[in-house]
Amino acid sequence: MLSSLGNPRQAAAQLMNFGLILSTAFMMWKGLSVISDSPSPIVVVLSGSMEPAFQRGDLLLLWNRNLFTETSVGEIVVYNVKDKDIPIVHRIISKFGTGPTAKLLTKGDNNDSDDTKLYTPGQNYLVREDIIGSVVGYMPFVGYVTIMLSEHPWMKTVMLGIMGLVVVLQRE
Amino acid sequence: MYSSLVRLQNTFGFFTTVAFCVALLISASDFLSDRAPTVNVLKTTQLQVVKGRADYYSSKKEEYAIIKFTLDADLSSLFTWNTKQVFAYVTAEWPSAQNNNATNQAVIWDTIITAPSSDHLGNFSPSKLKRLRKSAAGKGIDPSRGKLQIKNQRLKYPLTHPTGKLALTEDVQLKLHYNVQPWVGFLSWDQNQDWGKWKALKNGLSRKFTLPAIKTKEQAKKKTTTGGTRA
Numbered sequence: 001m002l003s004s005l006g007n008p009r010q011a012a013a014q015l016m017n018f019g020l021i022l023s024t025a026f027m028m029w030k031g032l033s034v035i036s037d038s039p040s041p042i043v044v045v046l047s048g049s050m051e052p053a054f055q056r057g058d059l060l061l062l063w064n065r066n067l068f069t070e071t072s073v074g075e076i077v078v079y080n081v082k083d084k085d086i087p088i089v090h091r092i093i094s095k096f097g098t099g100p101t102a103k104l105l106t107k108g109d110n111n112d113s114d115d116t117k118l119y120t121p122g123q124n125y126l127v128r129e130d131i132i133g134s135v136v137g138y139m140p141f142v143g144y145v146t147i148m149l150s151e152h153p154w155m156k157t158v159m160l161g162i163m164g165l166v167v168v169l170q171r172e
Numbered sequence: 173m174y175s176s177l178v179r180l181q182n183t184f185g186f187f188t189t190v191a192f193c194v195a196l197l198i199s200a201s202d203f204l205s206d207r208a209p210t211v212n213v214l215k216t217t218q219l220q221v222v223k224g225r226a227d228y229y230s231s232k233k234e235e236y237a238i239i240k241f242t243l244d245a246d247l248s249s250l251f252t253w254n255t256k257q258v259f260a261y262v263t264a265e266w267p268s269a270q271n272n273n274a275t276n277q278a279v280i281w282d283t284i285i286t287a288p289s290s291d292h293l294g295n296f297s298p299s300k301l302k303r304l305r306k307s308a309a310g311k312g313i314d315p316s317r318g319k320l321q322i323k324n325q326r327l328k329y330p331l332t333h334p335t336g337k338l339a340l341t342e343d344v345q346l347k348l349h350y351n352v353q354p355w356v357g358f359l360s361w362d363q364n365q366d367w368g369k370w371k372a373l374k375n376g377l378s379r380k381f382t383l384p385a386i387k388t389k390e391q392a393k394k395k396t397t398t399g400g401t402r403a
Contacts, residue, residue: 052257052286052293053353073263073277074349074361094278096334097268102275103334109259109284110295113227114329125334137358139195166177
């Protein structure tokens with residue numbers, strides 16, 4: 001099984017193979033990022049504030065270009081609050097003005113009140129720049145893996161170990 | 173090459189490919205079903221502009237509008253086997269004083285219409301859940317839920333404007349919108365144009381109206397005190 005370790009050429013090929021898998025994944029992610037113009041084109045839902053539409057662990061596909069229309073009321077957007085690094089998925093419920101300075105207010109479908117309290121104190125509205133994408137596609141459950149991984153860090157180690165083993169042990 | 177790990181890997185790979193293809197087919201099936209949502213009635217029944225705190229948390233006093241409206245719409249064609257929920261919402265829209273584009277838009281009322289199989293996912297009260305379950309016993313799809321008949325509905329979210337001024341605003345229109353949330357696939361919204369088998373939302377706009385002048389101080393005061401006791 002470990003015969004490859006005795007063969008440097010084969011070991012190097014396997015290392016290359018592993019690198020290829022990683023870089024392909026990375027390129028696909030970044031490519032999607034360029035196409036959708038969003039720093040994070042796929043996000044996992046972390047809270048239940050948009051239930052029943054989105055549950056924890058659902059995967060959302062984002063689009064951040066305004067080709068035909070501006071981002072407007074009713075769209076579900078992912079935004080970052082100033083100085084906080086937690087993306088939030090909520091629906092735009094009002095929009096005053098047009099263009100990049102339009103004032104946007106958001107609310108979770110499952111929440112009783114709008115998001116003013118989630119924003120930075122003094123910030124009453126969002127602007128287009130705060131938004132990193134509008135939700136266009138939906139895939140249930142798939143993202144639960146990442147929630148499991150981030151909530152149970154030991155799973156990350158185990159998974160990486162298994163992946164490494166598989167690559168090393170598999171012969172072409 | 174034929175170790176159990178590799179077999180496991182191949183099985184998992186095949187499973188994800190098949191699952192993804194099935195999901196894609198389901199999502200594509202959306203485009204094969206007819207959509208012809210219509211609005212029969214959408215009109216305001218009461219208009220009022222008051223100065224005060226729009227909700228219990230707001231710190232500043234501003235003008236806000238209270239609107240009551242009547243809505244009769246048929247969104248039943250939006251419910252197919254891939255519909256998880258329909259989010260229907262009514263917005264008030266009006267052009268800004270400076271230019272003529274409709275640049276002010278605010279949701280005044282919304283409702284979540286779940287498909288029978290997603291009832292349990294919503295955060296509904298036990299009584300409402302029971303009622304929903306009973307109404308759709310044995311049904312996976314229940315298009316009749318898409319028939320909205322609402323009379324004299326008070327708005328859910330007080331209508332305000334960042335400038336704090338709303339009285340005598342002209343050319344305000346109510347508009348019904350919807351957002352269809354699929355079980356898997358692409359989200360869709362109401363359209364202004366026909367698109368294949370999906371027809372545009374008919375008659376979704378109310379007549380244009382002008383918001384009334386602000387209520388006098390005494391009346392406004394009375395309003396806020398009654399609001400306080402109710403809270």
